[in-house]
Amino acid sequence: MSESNDLRNETVSLNGPIESEVVAFHEGRKYRRNSIIIGVIGLFLFGIAAGVVAFILAGRAEANGVKATAGKVLGVLDVIGGIMVLTIYFASNR
DSSP, X not given: OOOOSOOTXXXXXXXXXXXXXXXXXXXXXXXXXXXXXXXXXXXXXXXXXXXXXHHHHHHHHHHTTOOOHHHHHHHHHHHHHHHHHHHHHHHHTO
């Protein structure tokens, strides 16, 4: 069997600092992905609530060392859009 980058026969322990950083980075990527998904959904539904959740998840991603600017921007846009929709709605019902 030739040497390759195949990890099927190798084991990885999660006890050292390097492994814990990898796990934290992986968690950060999941938070980033979820913040983007919720941020995009929030553009169409549940604006303010989804925006807050997207912003919080993006903050957690950045705490784990992953850039999550898109999630934060989408979260802010969701909140601003939700406030605008509510303002227009209540202003038109006067």
